[in-house]
Amino acid sequence: MQVALIGVSGYSGTVLYRLLKQHPAVDQINLYGHVDQAATPLATVVPAYQKETAMVRPFVAAKVMAANDVAFFATSAGVTQTLALPLLKAGFPVIDLSGDFRLQDPASYTRWYHRPAAEAAALTKASYGLAEFNHHLTSYVANPGCYATATLLGLAPVVQNHLIDPTSIVVDAKSGLSGAGKKLAATSQFTTVNDNLQLYKVNQHQHIPEIMQQLQAWWSAIPALEFTTTLIPVTRGIMSSIYVKVAQPTTTAALIAQYQQTYQTSPFVQVLPAGELPTLKTVVGSNNCALGINYNPVTKTILIVSVIDNLMKGAAGQAIQNFNQLMNLPQTTGLPTLPTFP
Ligand SMILES: NC(=O)C1=CN([C@@H]2O[C@H](COP(=O)(O)OP(=O)(O)OC[C@H]3O[C@@H](n4cnc5c(N)ncnc54)[C@H](OP(=O)(O)O)[C@@H]3O)[C@@H](O)[C@H]2O)C=CC1
Numbered sequence: 451m452q453v454a455l456i457g458v459s460g461y462s463g464t465v466l467y468r469l470l471k472q473h474p475a476v477d478q479i480n481l482y483g484h485v486d487q488a489a490t491p492l493a494t495v496v497p498a499y500q501k502e503t504a505m506v507r508p509f510v511a512a513k514v515m516a517a518n519d520v521a522f523f524a525t526s527a528g529v530t531q532t533l534a535l536p537l538l539k540a541g542f543p544v545i546d547l548s549g550d551f552r553l554q555d556p557a558s559y560t561r562w563y564h565r566p567a568a569e570a571a572a573l574t575k576a577s578y579g580l581a582e583f584n585h586h587l588t589s590y591v592a593n594p595g596c597y598a599t600a601t602l603l604g605l606a607p608v609v610q611n612h613l614i615d616p617t618s619i620v621v622d623a624k625s626g627l628s629g630a631g632k633k634l635a636a637t638s639q640f641t642t643v644n645d646n647l648q649l650y651k652v653n654q655h656q657h658i659p660e661i662m663q664q665l666q667a668w669w670s671a672i673p674a675l676e677f678t679t680t681l682i683p684v685t686r687g688i689m690s691s692i693y694v695k696v697a698q699p700t701t702t703a704a705l706i707a708q709y710q711q712t713y714q715t716s717p718f719v720q721v722l723p724a725g726e727l728p729t730l731k732t733v734v735g736s737n738n739c740a741l742g743i744n745y746n747p748v749t750k751t752i753l754i755v756s757v758i759d760n761l762m763k764g765a766a767g768q769a770i771q772n773f774n775q776l777m778n779l780p781q782t783t784g785l786p787t788l789p790t791f792p
Pocket residue numbers: 456457458459460461462463483484485509524525526527529547548549594595596628629630631632633760761764765
């Protein structure tokens with residue numbers, strides 16, 4: 451298969467290139483950048499890939515469709531609603547790692563992303579690719595956000611089965627710095643990130659409406675959730691610590707049995723035994739999501755700890771998983787199921 455990749459110079463695009471290189475169904479990767487960018491060697495935009503001879507060429511929608519079978523956009527928010535529109539309208543297969551087509555409501559996108567949304571008719575053509583739960587994708591796949599993936603996989607079993615008080619969801623999520631992309635900001639300087647923790651976007655995070663959209667599709671009784679994000683001094687990894695009150699008293703063993711049932715056919719989701727909670731290193735380097743569950747009978751609260759690698763399951767890995775599903779390949783094709791531990 452011939453595959454287009456737009457945005458190889460970004461963190462997610464760089465990881466995606468590596469995964470595509472070792473994917474057995476991919477014969478060639480064609481790289482594209484900005485519409486006005488001169489052809490540039492890959493080794494120039496990704497210095498870590500010195501021995502690669504590929505070129506990054508300017509993006510021209512018609513040329514991308516003529517030369518490829520599918521296109522991956524690992525571009526910043528706001529880009530695909532313009533660049534990918536001709537592909538979407540032509541029904542050309544696209545996996546979009548950005549948030550542009552995740553929210554069905556254009557007003558919600560404008561409010562949370564602080565820019566105009568894609569046209570409403572285009573939004574309806576995209577499918578939300580939470581890969582464990584959406585196996586019937588349209589040709590335009592909106593790959594989920596990293597925090598949204600960790601949080602939704604952690605909540606799915608208790609929400610889908612109505613096991614909790616729907617008003618009680620509290621999520622304390624933490625991410626490594628690569629989640630912010632390669633651009634340097636005051637908040638991402640070494641002196642600010644190292645030896646430090648920073649909460650950010652409190653009640654303003656763009657994944658709040660994304661998570662709510664999916665939770666309400668599973669159970670319309672969920673009115674809202676409390677969701678905070680913290681930047682932690684690691685390169686990769688997301689830990690979403692989720693607290694929910696139960697509807698009826700339960701046990702850790704019963705909850706784990708429910709989680710195992712929900713994910714019995716999901717090769718990338720690991721439900722840990724009672725008494726074990728995952729760390730970032732349980733998953734970093736793999737496309738896995740590891741879940742630890744602990745019930746506190748005193749407070750009638752469930753703690754669910756969900757960890758992923760933000761650049762794998764949270765971005766490039768899930769994009770490959772969706773590509774596999776779109777092309778009717780086994781979900782695990784070309785994807786690592788073991789972490790890079792230690
Ligand atoms: N980092 C993460 O963990 C996750 C990221 N995402 C999403 O994936 C996307 C990429 O993220 P990330 O890799 O972190 O971002 P980066 O900021 O590291 O990279 C952005 C990429 O987009 C390219 N780009 C920006 N504007 C244009 C344009 N107009 N035309 C063509 N290319 C363009 C950049 O090229 P250039 O450098 O030449 O400007 C660069 O290659 C984002 O939408 C992000 O929200 C989703 C989940 C997790």
